[in-house]
Amino acid sequence: MNRNNKKKTVEKQLIGLGDQLINILETMTDAFVSLDKNWCYTYMNQRAGEIFGRDPKVMIGKHIWTEFPEGIGQPFHLNYEKAMRDQVPVQMEEYYPPYDKWFENRIHPTPEGLAIFFQDITVRKKAELALKESEEKYRALVESANDSILIVQNGVLVFANHIPLLISGYSMEEVIGAPFLKFIAEEDRKTILEFYQKRIKGEDVPFHYETNIVLKNGERKPVEISISMFTYHGEKSELVFIRDISVRKQLEEARNLEQVLLKTLINYLPSSVFVKDRDFRKTACNPAHLRRMAITLGRNEPVSESEVLGKTDFEIYPETLAASYFEEDEQVIKRGESVLNKESFSIDKSGESSWELISKIPIRNEEGTINGMVGIAHDITERKKNEKILENERMMLRTLINTIPDLIWLKDPDGVYLICNPEFERLYGAKESEILGKTDYDFVPKELADFFRKNDDEAVKNGKPTNNLETLTYADDGHMGFFETIKTPMFDSAGKLIGVLGVARDITEIQQSRDTLAEKEKQLSSIYDTVGNVIFLIEITEDKSYKFSSVNQAFINVTGIPAEAVIGKNINDVIPEPSLALVLGNYRQAIATKSIIRWEETTNYPTGPLTGIVSVAPVFDTDGKCTHLVGSVNDITDRKKAEEEIFTLNQTLEKRVAERTAELETANKDLEAFAYSISHDLRAPLRHVDGYSRLLRKSVLNPTAEEIRFFDKISESSVKMSKMIDALLNFSRLGRKPVTKTKVDLDVMVKEIAGRYQSLTGTQATEFKIGSLPCIEGDPSLLQIVFENLISNAVKFTSKTSQAIIEIGVSRHDGSRKTIFIKDNGAGFDMAYTNKLFNVFQRLHTSEEFEGTGIGLANVKQIIHKHGGTISAEGQVDHGATFYITF
Amino acid sequence: MEKIPPILYAEDNENDIELTLAAFKECNLQNRVDVVRDGRQVLDYLNYTGKFKDRPEERPVVILLDIKMPKMDGIQVLKIIKSDETLKTIPVVMLTSSSMDNDLVESYNLGVNAYVVKPVDFMEFLEAVKKIGSFWALVNKTI
Structure with missing residues (x-):
């Protein structure tokens, strides 16, 4: 059949249906097609044409599966076949992949074929599917949620996911239908109820709150409850979420504790701690840091946190200081290089120098980006000072060791030299650097080294300083001396042997002095015994009595008392009264006045009465206590006799001198009178001679030349004698x-x-x-x-x-x-x-x-x-x- | 005409007296020279006592004193005169043989007015007496 014929047939059919029907079909929202028994379209409305993207007029008479071969095998095809074959209406909703659309089909068998109403239900279907998916999702969510999700209607649980079972230990049967409050801890029920009632009334109550639930075994568990109202199965219901927060609580508590600990730690940490953000602003710091900052800024009162937080160092410190901090901070924050245990020296405003040990570490977030840095500074000034003191002490000790003229060395327990001084260097003729690390065996013959080793071991065995004497020869200049060596084992604070310290002193001269001293002592001793004077030594005993501790030979000779009757005896038993009282008195005076006391004493000794000048000198020990008296007696028995004679002689002599003086004085006076007499009396006659001769001459008339010469001679002689008298007087006067x-x-x-x-x-x-x-x-x-x-x-x-x-x-x-x-x-x-x-x-x-x-x-x-x-x-x-x- | 005051001359040696008076005579002095033989007489003379108690009132123009005199020597007399308010203004000249420093010093200490050692040479002596007489009796003014 040709296409035109078919078309004409459909049209005839359509015309048969009547125009009204066609109008309905054309205006209805559903798509409509009709097929004949040969599967050819007999009608397609406008809506169907839109869906298929075809012109309905063109489609009349066309074979469905020829036009839409992609539909063959699809559910629609199968259901069409079924409806045609079985002559039953079929309704279906099906996805049609070629159009990516959902269609609802209502297929009715007709006598001609099939009448199919269909509708694009993609939107509805997708919504349905989405809803279904969503529901599925929610269900999965509800079921797989870690929280309990409950629905309460009128105080009774109508839904619960499986979680309550896990939390509470109750079975689902025990849960569903049970009153909600059953699971709430008794003390919290009131609040929950109150909230519930208020919520029902539409009042504002907290959506979340924490409470405790009671488990089947009676235990309690902290939970967070969220309640919201919604309609479930047409009834007002409460959707309840219960979250087990026991773990979170524990974590929170732990975190709180950690934070408190950290805070406390940081606040009480003597080290300065601070945090800076990526813009170098200080965001946190501890009190130690604030204290330190006050010192740096030279302020007496502490710096408050508010003064520094949010500020950069440039806003806090002087420019140069801030710059030096910044340089370091930049290294940390910009380059992520930590500064670790850097020693930093500074001098604060008051001129006090200080040392700090500084570490700066970048703070990174999870991605590794640097957000800022943490700085920790520890004041090590004290340690530094101690180090300095220690260094000084070490230097002092070293100087001391080097300066001491003795040989000083330290050997470890194996005899290896650890320290030696310049004097010691002379002994081995080597520098300290050459000696250290070596033993005696490297320097002296085995025999001598063995000897040294033996002495070292001896000291270690004794556990205390051990002396020995030895003759040593210096390797550098051949100096040979007699040495006194003290070897002292040295232990560390744990009591472990460090080594043996040796000090050797050249006592050659001392030894010589000792010999000389002994010789001197011997000489003195012989003087002591051969001297004529009596010498004795008295010891003052603890009980304040005086005992002869030594007397010389003269003592024994003079007194006639044998040595054994004196030495060690109390003076009371040796010196007879009344001398004893005098002696004791003088002894005490000597001690009291700390001076030598002398007195004359006559005592009856076995040899007879002896008179002597006794001298006693007190001897004091370093504590100022008088320990001895040294006495000597100058025997003056003979002198005494002589003195008496001299006294008599002197008496006579003095008398004679007085007489003689008187005589001389008289003579002197006589001489004076004599001189006076000469001056006065001898001269007078001379004057008279001259005077009268002159008068005579005057009275002689016409004297001859001879007579005149005679008168002149008389005058001349008188004058001459007068001059002689004057000269003599003068001479005598000069003499006096x-x-x-x-x-x-x-x-x-x-x-x-x-x-x-x-x-x-x-x-x-x-x-x-x-x-x-x-x-x-x-x-x-x-x-x-x-x-x-x-x-x-x-x-x-x-x-x-x-x-x-x-x-x-x-x-x-x-x-x-x-x-x-x-x-x-x-x-x-x-x-x-x-x-x-x-x-x-x-x-x-x-x-x-x-x-x-x-x-x-x-x-x-x-x-x-x-x-x-x-x-x-x-x-x-x-x-x-x-x-x-x-x- | 005013009465010429005398010179008092104390000297125990008769030779000296004779020679001194001879010397005064040579000088042609108008003053009478009253001679006393010892220190005591000097004081009697001045105080109008003893054998001079009836002496007419007359102050000597000068007193010439020998040092060495019996009873009271010249120094002692000088001492008394110079400590006597009425007598101390009379000039005293020591006229003596002694050239002893002691006497010289002591005399001046006591306030003597002049000290003359009699020269042995009579011509010099004559000259000295002349000077003494003319100075003290003629030149010097007394109170």
Whole structure:
């Protein structure tokens, strides 16, 4: 059949149905097709055309499976076949994959074929499926939830997932239909009920709260309950979630505890702890950090947390300090490099230096991104100081060891050298660095090394310092000495042997001193026993009694008491009364005054009464306690007798001296009276002689020349005698005049005198040659007389010399002795009469030759002698004279 | 005409008296020279006591005192005169043979007005007396 014929058939059919029907079919929302028994379309409404994407007019007469071969085998095909074959209506909802759509088909068999109504139910179907899926999901969720999910209607449980079983131990049968409050702890029921009632009324109550449920076994369990109202099976119900929070509670508690612990720890931690965020702002810190910060900033009061939190170091610290912190922080936060146990030194505002041990660690989140850092700083100033002290002590000890002139070394228990000092280096002639780590066997012959080792072992065995003496020879310069060595085992604080410390001292000289001392002792001992004086030593015993501890041989000889009757005996048993009382008194005084006490004592000893000067000296120990008395007795029995004789002699002598003095005084007075008498009485007659002769001459008229000469002679003689009297008086007066010594410049004195005589000589032109003269100690007025005399003599005795020369100078300068000479070239004298030169009234020239009384040189000699000097003269007739004065 | 006051001369040695008076005579002094023989007499003379109790009232123009005199020596007399309110204004001249320093010093300490050692040479002595007489009797003014 051709297509046009078929089409015409359908149209006829459609026309048969009537236009009204067609209108219904066309306007209804369902799609509609009709098929003939040959599976060809007889009608397709507009809606169906839209679904198939075909023009319904074109589809009339077309074979369904030819047009839609993709539908063959699909459920629709099968159901169409079934409806056609069995002539039963089939209703189906089926997914049609080619269109990815769901269709509801209502297939009705008709006499012509099939009438099929279908509808695109994809939207509904998908919603249904989604709902179903969702329900499935929820169910799975509810069933697989860790929480109990309950539905309560009117206080009775109508639904429960399986969890309550797990939580409470009840079976599902026991749960469903049971009142909800049954499972709530009794004390919480009231609250739950209250909440429930309020909720029913629509009041606002907490959605979540914590409570406790009671398990089947009676145990309680903390839970979190969430309740919400909803409609279940058309009834107002409560959806209840119960979450077991016992684990969470435990965790929370644990976490709380951890946090409290951490907080406490950090707050009480002496170390400074702080946290900074990635922008270098301080986000947390502990009190120690705040305290530390106050010190750094030089503030007295602590820094408060609020002052620093949220701030960077630049807002807290001075620029340079902040910069130094920042540099480190940057390393941690930006590069993730931890700073670990870095020692940092700083000087705070008050100038106090401090050390800190600083660690800075980056804080990373789970992804490993750095969020900030934690800093921990521990003040190690004290430790540093201690280290310094320790270092100083070590240096001090080392210096000490190096400076001590003794040999010092330390060997470990195996004899290996650990320490030695420079003096020790000399012994082995090697540097410390060469000695350490070696043993004695590396330096000395085995025999000697064995000896050392034995001594070391001995010290260790004794567990205390052990001395031994040994002769050692230095390897460096061959010095050989006698050494006293002390070896001390050293133990650490745990009591473990570290080694043996050795100290060796060169006691060669000490040894020599000891020998000398022994020798001296021997000498002293022999002196002690051979000395004439009695010497004894008394020991003061604990009970304050005095005992002879030693006496010398003289003691035994003088007293006649045998040694055994003295030594060790109490003095009470040796010294007889009444001397004993005197002796004891003096002993006590010596001790009390801490001085030597002397007294004279006469005691009756077996040898007879002895008189002696006893000296007792107390000897004190370092505590100031008098331990001994040293006594000596100077036996003066003989001297005493002599003294008595001397006393008698002295008495006589004194009397004689007094008598003699009186005699001398009388003589002196007589001499004075004599001189006075000469001066006064002898002169008077002279005056009278002259006076009367003058008167006589006057009364003689026209005297002859001879008579006149006689009168003149009388006068001349009178005057001369008067002069002699004066000279004699003067001489005697000089003899009695005391010498008052001062410094006398002879140079000045002599030149003055010479100058005077120079001017007196006038035209005669005496030449003075005066050298430099010294200063001497003497009586200026007396010395004036000396030089006056000598110079006037020189002038006088050169008065007849045509070329008079007078020389004065120092002829000899012998240490403190000075000799001054006065030399002239005048008349001189005969050396044969030198001895007469200095005597009173002795003249070597006549008055006619040279004037003079003959007393001048006597005066000079007297004065020179009074000055402790000497005078001498030499001369030759007509060839001058020289006088030498030696002071 | 005013009465010329005398010179009091104390000297025990007759030779000295004679020679001294001879010397005064040589000088042509107007003053009378009253001679006493010892120290006591000097005081009697001055105080109008003893043998001088009837002496007419007259103050000597000068007293010449020898040192060495019997009974009371010249130094002692000087001491008394110079400690006597009425007498101390009379000038006293020691006229003596002694050239002893002691006497010289002591005399000056006691307030002597002059100290003259009699020269042995009579011509010098004459000269000395002349000077003493003319000075004390003529030149010097007394109270």
